[in-house]
Amino acid sequence: MSASGNVSGVAAAGGILTIGVETVVANWKSLAARVAPARSAAVVKADAYGLGAVPLVRPLYDAGCRDFFVIALSEAEAFRPLLPSDAAIYVLNGLLPGTAAAYGDGILPVLNSLAQCRAWAEARRGSRPSVIQVDTGMSRLGLDVAEQQALASDPGLLSATGARLIMSHLACADEPDKPASGEQLAAFGAARERLPGLPGSLAASSGIFLGADYHFDLCRPGASLYGIETSPLATGIKSVVDLRVRVAQLREIEAGTSVGYGYTFRASRTTRLATLATGYADGWWRRFSNGAGAAYFGDTRLPSIGRVSMDSFSVDVSALPAGTLAEGDLLELIGPHQSVDDVARAVGTIGYEVLTALGHRYHRIYR
Numbered sequence: 001m002s003a004s005g006n007v008s009g010v011a012a013a014g015g016i017l018t019i020g021v022e023t024v025v026a027n028w029k030s031l032a033a034r035v036a037p038a039r040s041a042a043v044v045k046a047d048a049y050g051l052g053a054v055p056l057v058r059p060l061y062d063a064g065c066r067d068f069f070v071i072a073l074s075e076a077e078a079f080r081p082l083l084p085s086d087a088a089i090y091v092l093n094g095l096l097p098g099t100a101a102a103y104g105d106g107i108l109p110v111l112n113s114l115a116q117c118r119a120w121a122e123a124r125r126g127s128r129p130s131v132i133q134v135d136t137g138m139s140r141l142g143l144d145v146a147e148q149q150a151l152a153s154d155p156g157l158l159s160a161t162g163a164r165l166i167m168s169h170l171a172c173a174d175e176p177d178k179p180a181s182g183e184q185l186a187a188f189g190a191a192r193e194r195l196p197g198l199p200g201s202l203a204a205s206s207g208i209f210l211g212a213d214y215h216f217d218l219c220r221p222g223a224s225l226y227g228i229e230t231s232p233l234a235t236g237i238k239s240v241v242d243l244r245v246r247v248a249q250l251r252e253i254e255a256g257t258s259v260g261y262g263y264t265f266r267a268s269r270t271t272r273l274a275t276l277a278t279g280y281a282d283g284w285w286r287r288f289s290n291g292a293g294a295a296y297f298g299d300t301r302l303p304s305i306g307r308v309s310m311d312s313f314s315v316d317v318s319a320l321p322a323g324t325l326a327e328g329d330l331l332e333l334i335g336p337h338q339s340v341d342d343v344a345r346a347v348g349t350i351g352y353e354v355l356t357a358l359g360h361r362y363h364r365i366y367r
């Protein structure tokens, strides 16, 4: 399956982004096996971290996934029709004011405050389920301890929310040496004692690798499905993304000639360079300028020179014999020589940000 299917679409694209659907499914299966007998959800927010939720949710369902997490109601609505009725989609950002009536069947709000619990209890027309999120230290979303106590002291309200899961989120699970995760685990246990009888969910990708104490009834991996190594403890995650970009132009410049905006690179010798058809508008970071980033031709690293522009950047191809490259050739930006995590390290960010930044001008192929 490809985004536009026609050969001219491929030929005209400045880059080709290949997404391994089977690898996403394999990563999900390996995590599901690791956390069993707990269940594993799939977090497909932000359009499956930029890779495209629509092509991924049905293969994940067919592999056994029944629980899908997004941030916004609109994201849930985009793929709800693709899933059978026994799948549930959870909206993490909570019940925004005035939206209760808009929740269709099989879409559950995550209730993040007492006010949201009340609003849902009033609007849910009897039987619609929900999830309760408690804050265990991150101070982002969820009921604080006082609100948990208030909810616990109002059994009528609790039952009227239709809560079928209690969840929280770990702030430091990717740093196993910090005491924070243990403290959050204890706080989650206390919240579950206050609001007993509900299945629990605490771990995202990194939390899964902290061990079975963190798995409860449902785990919520996102990044690890998409090939990001989120934690030093992570194992068995296969990379999913391959990005090739085209050589838009080849040229040779003399010593003393400058390259790119701001003339931040000046050649000290005769240099052959390739201008590549991708830039920061495509998620290829401006911080990749001047040697911070590279493309690969086979095993040969081709360092960036000059600044990354919005739509292009240049690499030094002097290491390749003259005539090796032609305009229209594809060079590797993400693939066997340079993972998403390598790219992230090179620009001082995390793989999550690299993936979600990848732009929409690439021709996408789902395999």
Ligand SMILES: *Cc1c(COP(=O)(O)O)cnc(C)c1O
Binding pocket: 043, 045, 092, 168, 169, 203, 204, 205, 206, 220, 221, 222, 223, 224, 230
């Ligand atoms: C994004 C998110 C996840 C998934 O996190 P990963 O680190 O990508 O696995 C799980 N739970 C919540 C509440 C999230 O916001």
